[in-house]
Amino acid sequence: LAAQMNLLLREYLLSGEVAEAERCLRELEVPHFHHELVYEALLMVLEGSGEAPVSMMVTLLKVLWETGLVTLDQMNRGFERVYEELGELSLDVPGAQGVLERLVERCFAAGVITRALRDACPPR
Numbered sequence: 001l002a003a004q005m006n007l008l009l010r011e012y013l014l015s016g017e018v019a020e021a022e023r024c025l026r027e028l029e030v031p032h033f034h035h036e037l038v039y040e041a042l043l044m045v046l047e048g049s050g051e052a053p054v055s056m057m058v059t060l061l062k063v064l065w066e067t068g069l070v071t072l073d074q075m076n077r078g079f080e081r082v083y084e085e086l087g088e089l090s091l092d093v094p095g096a097q098g099v100l101e102r103l104v105e106r107c108f109a110a111g112v113i114t115r116a117l118r119d120a121c122p123p124r
Contacts, residue, residue, distance in 0.1 A: 001030060005037045009044055009060075013053055018063050025069060034070045038078020045103055046082070046089060046096045054099070058106045065112050072114070079104075079117055086122050097124055 005028070012021040025037060041057045064070040082089070082100065089096045101121060108118040 001028070001033060002036050002040065004028060005033075006040050006044075009037070009041055009057075012060060013044070013056060016056060018060055021060055022063060022067065022069060025064070031069075031071075031074075034064075034074040035077035035081070037064075038070060038075055039081045042078065042082045042100070042103065043089075046093055046099050054103055054106065058103070058110055058112065061107060061112045062110045075113060076117055079113060080120070083120060083122055097122075 005025075008021055008024045008028075011024075012018070025034070038061065041061060045053050045057050061070070061075070065075060086096065086100065093099075101124075104113065104118050104121045107113045108115065
């Protein structure tokens with residue numbers, strides 16, 4: 001299931017088709033596991049390069065949030081998992097902290113995450 005979500009996200013980054021990504025997520029029929037999609041999306045941004053993946057993932061998360069496909073609990077769980085693993089992630093991706101901070105701010109500005117979740121982002 002995690003591999004399918006990873007593939008869905010990779011295809012989205014190549015195509016930029018939000019509606020297709022949303023359709024694929026719905027077809028998986030695992031709303032209790034949507035935190036994995038959030039987690040994988042954040043990891044892709046942290047491990048990627050450039051501003052385009054950041055913008056694209058913020059757009060996707062915003063749509064999934066607004067349509068109710070990803071609930072508040074699932075969004076929180078996905079972000080919190082990344083927060084918990086940030087120390088380890090930073091060993092493999094030295095700039096992960098800075099990228100995560102920018103991503104969190106953009107998600108907050110887009111209304112994707114709550115102030116409490118933004119403030120829970122680990123400081124440098």
